Amino acid sequence: MQPITNLLINVLRKAVKFLHRDFLELEMLQKNSVRNEEFCKRSYLRLKTLLCEELQKHTQYLFFPEDQFDLNNNYESVFLINPIDSPNNFARSIPFFAISVTYLKRNQEVLTPTSTVIYFPALNEIYYAEKGKGAWIEKNNLNSNYQGLRLRVSDNADLKNCLAIIEDVNHNDLEEIYSCEMKSEYTKINLEKSKESVSRGAERTEVREHSRTYKDDVANFSSSSSINNIRSFGSPCYGATLVASGKVDLICLSLLNFTLYYAFELLIKEAGGIIIDSSDKFIYSNRYIAKKLKY
Secondary structure: HHHHHHHHHHHHHHHHHHHHHHHHHHHOOOOOOHHHHHHHHHHHHHHHHHHHHOOOOOOOOOOOOOOOOOOOOOOOOEEEEEEEEEEHHHHHHOOEEEEEEEEEEEEEOOOEEEEEEEOOOOOOOEEEOOOOOOEEEEEEEEOEEEEEEEEEEOOOHHHHHHHEEEHHHHHHHHHHHHOHHOOOOOOOOOOOOOOOOOOOOOHHHHHOOOOOOOOHHHHHHHHHHHOOOEEEEHHHHHHHHHHHHOOEEEEEEEEOOHHHHHHHHHHHHHHOEEEEOOOOEEEEEEEHHHHHOOO
């Protein structure tokens, strides 16, 4: 394990200690949606502040989903942070939520993802990937205890037996949490993305807007790919880790912010997967399934 990955794991473990208690308290509040949302906002802000305090000891350039990020800027290193993937799951005390941090370092004049860590506090699972080193999981709970298990995508090549995940993260649901009043004083950089920039990664910094519903996505995907075995967990991070683990063959995402894009890009590639970035969706799968998709 590289020092930067070990650093990220330790930072996340330290920062999320209070989330275990908050998660249990949310179970007691689950019949009151308003109180849940307020509780979730406070947890988000506290977690964001803790992550900033720790990570700014190593670089001042921290970016969150509500920030604008340009891959072309001349930074030697940056952290891309998603404090709570699926705040809706967290607010309802559903364990499929995660914190992710991705480290990008300049390599031959290009900022490149070199390490990413995705931590599921309620599941006590840590997924991490390092460029050229593979993707791994550390897990410690009552049913299993293993450290550093290598992850590989599935080798299923049959679309009829393919298990897929489709997630549609509604940006409007997150707007209140990611509003200006929620921005932390520790966020130092909030850049205007160049309108003329069309290089790799620049256009991916936007959350893509669309008017389709989740039902439309499922129907269109099923009809175009002959895949009928479809799931949804409300958490892109959970879906991506299932693909990297080989438990699911494919994940299709209609919306994806830049903090998760680079995390998933590194995780899936290091697990042996393929990424399809089309005009209106992101698809992560194994190479056999990818060849048969009509995108």
